[in-house]
Amino acid sequence: MIILEVSCLKKVYTTRLGGNQVQALADVSFSVEEGEYVAIMGESGSGKSTLLNILAALDRPTGGRVKLDGKDIGLIRDKEITKFRRENLGFVFQDFNLLDTFSLRDNIFLPLVLSRKSVKEMNSRLLPIAHKLGIRDLLDKYPYEVSGGQKQRVAVARALITDPKLILADEPTGALDSRSADDLLRLFGEVNEEGQTILMVTHSARAASRAGRVLFIKDGRVFHQIYRGDSTDEQMYQKISNTLTLLATGGEM
Numbered sequence: 465m466i467i468l469e470v471s472c473l474k475k476v477y478t479t480r481l482g483g484n485q486v487q488a489l490a491d492v493s494f495s496v497e498e499g500e501y502v503a504i505m506g507e508s509g510s511g512k513s514t515l516l517n518i519l520a521a522l523d524r525p526t527g528g529r530v531k532l533d534g535k536d537i538g539l540i541r542d543k544e545i546t547k548f549r550r551e552n553l554g555f556v557f558q559d560f561n562l563l564d565t566f567s568l569r570d571n572i573f574l575p576l577v578l579s580r581k582s583v584k585e586m587n588s589r590l591l592p593i594a595h596k597l598g599i600r601d602l603l604d605k606y607p608y609e610v611s612g613g614q615k616q617r618v619a620v621a622r623a624l625i626t627d628p629k630l631i632l633a634d635e636p637t638g639a640l641d642s643r644s645a646d647d648l649l650r651l652f653g654e655v656n657e658e659g660q661t662i663l664m665v666t667h668s669a670r671a672a673s674r675a676g677r678v679l680f681i682k683d684g685r686v687f688h689q690i691y692r693g694d695s696t697d698e699q700m701y702q703k704i705s706n707t708l709t710l711l712a713t714g715g716e717m
């Protein structure tokens with residue numbers, strides 16, 4: 465079943481003064497099946513953040529459509545958007561986005577508190593997730609008391625606790641050392657194997673090589689896609705590296 469359908473997406477930014485126009489997305493179409501793990505790559509300025517912002521319903525496109533689980537997010541009214549985002553999407557950012565004055569437990573609970581869930585329900589949802597992510601003993605600490613890798617696991621717990629239709633990850637390993645990055649990618653792999661759909665923007669070929677499919681954006685369009693098929697992570701890494709070289713040298717696929 466298709467969980468995310470992106471059709472003919474276009475985004476033109478108009479600068480406030482002078483009316484200069486920048487076309488960040490020219491024509492992007494793709495779809496994501498439920499349970500897929502998709503990485504999005506592309507050079508700086510190719511339109512990845514713009515795409516992610518539109519998928520996250522943080523920005524509206526100039527043209528085209530995004531459907532999440534059959535619902536056209538462009539038709540959601542502004543005052544409903546925050547609720548829609550909280551109930552349907554999970555976010556993992558490069559810089560973790562945890563609240564410093566909240567304990568790790570309260571950071572994870574935040575989306576459920578905003579959805580007015582009972583303490584009993586919050587605790588029963590937290591238990592299996594904290595166990596899976598290996599953060600049970602950290603829950604009463606504060607973000608400044610734990611490592612980057614641990615912070616990112618807390619951010620993943622916060623993303624998972626609402627049981628989202630889709631996790632959107634923006635450069636999730638960008639601020640991590642290579643061991644913590646590896647741990648996080650292993651975790652994403654496990655979470656995906658349990659059925660969670662993940663869409664991850666990354667500059668890292670290593671990170672993308674763990675996904676089931678890699679989508680390359682160039683000049684605001686989908687330039688190429690690589691499907692894992694039977695490839696190992698190492699073979700995926702090779703294919704991704706070759707495509708990145710082609711992209712950088714302006715070659716055709």
Ligand SMILES: Nc1ncnc2c1ncn2[C@@H]1O[C@H](COP(=O)(O)OP(=O)(O)OP(=O)(O)O)[C@@H](O)[C@H]1O
Pocket residue numbers: 477478479486487488506507508509510511512513514515
């Ligand atoms: N708010 C904005 N106003 C005007 N132009 C913008 C705005 N945001 C992005 N752009 C332009 O749109 C294009 C795509 O930018 P975008 O940030 O989506 O690329 P990116 O692939 O995410 O880059 P990076 O990998 O560096 O984050 C670029 O030319 C950028 O300068």
